[in-house]
Amino acid sequence: GQQLNQSPQSMFIQEGEDVSMNCTSSSIFNTWLWYKQDPGEGPVLLIALYKAGELTSNGRLTAQFGTTRKDSFLNISASIPSDVGIYFCAGQNSGGSNYKLTFGKGTLLTVNP
Amino acid sequence: NAGVTQTPKFRVLKTGQSMTLLCAQDMNHEYMYWYRQDPGMGLRLIHYSVGEGTTAKGEVPDGYNVSRLKKQNFLLGLESAAPSQTSVYFCASSYSPGPRAANEQFFGPGTRLTVL
Numbered sequence: 001g002q003q004l005n006q007s008p009q010s011m012f013i014q015e016g017e018d019v020s021m022n023c024t025s026s027s028i029f030n031t032w033l034w035y036k037q038d039p040g041e042g043p044v045l046l047i048a049l050y051k052a053g054e055l056t057s058n059g060r061l062t063a064q065f066g067t068t069r070k071d072s073f074l075n076i077s078a079s080i081p082s083d084v085g086i087y088f089c090a091g092q093n094s095g096g097s098n099y100k101l102t103f104g105k106g107t108l109l110t111v112n113p
Numbered sequence: 114n115a116g117v118t119q120t121p122k123f124r125v126l127k128t129g130q131s132m133t134l135l136c137a138q139d140m141n142h143e144y145m146y147w148y149r150q151d152p153g154m155g156l157r158l159i160h161y162s163v164g165e166g167t168t169a170k171g172e173v174p175d176g177y178n179v180s181r182l183k184k185q186n187f188l189l190g191l192e193s194a195a196p197s198q199t200s201v202y203f204c205a206s207s208y209s210p211g212p213r214a215a216n217e218q219f220f221g222p223g224t225r226l227t228v229l
Contacts, residue, residue: 033216042221048216088155099161103157
């Protein structure tokens with residue numbers, strides 16, 4: 001089946017630093033989604049990307065749909081303590097079951113005040 | 114709107130016991146999903162439904178059954194619980210019209226299940 005490799009697995013940064021994480025796929029996706037999960041909560045959708053090369057922002061977060069359609073990137077600028085959590089990427093392609101997502105294993109972000 | 118809700122929030126079972134997890138959504142979504150989340154494994158799809166009265170198997174369906182008798186509810190059943198089913202279970206839903214909106218899944222807060 002499809003696999004998503006998400007990196008890094010974890011990050012420990014100082015408040016105010018910028019953060020970058022990415023996902024790569026073994027196959028082409030035509031949708032990329034980025035979620036954040038706070039401790040003890042369910043994932044919350046941050047950004048959705050639908051077109052190769054698309055760059056979308058949500059506050060301090062910016063995500064890009066890679067031009068090869070096999071990767072996506074998430075950047076967080078000027079990190080703050082509430083950015084702590086697990087960030088998941090998810091991809092989907094329209095072949096066959098177009099309502100199922102494939103999830104990465106997550107990037108655990110820790111922000112030191 | 115409450116969004117996606119799940120009951121119960123926590124549960125402890127003994128091996129062999131049965132239980133049902135309830136998911137409800139008030140967004141009139143067509144599609145609903147059950148995932149399990151284990152450390153280092155990410156989110157894995159158990160079963161899903163593309164409409165009332167329909168269900169299908171996901172990536173890890175063994176040991177679980179589901180039912181979607183009403184559009185707003187999706188039930189996950191464990192007939193004979195095993196320790197390997199200790200996990201956090203998440204329900205999600207998404208809207209169907211148009212390929213764009215169907216991909217944006219909204220998650221509930223989760224049910225933490227321990228099987229002893």
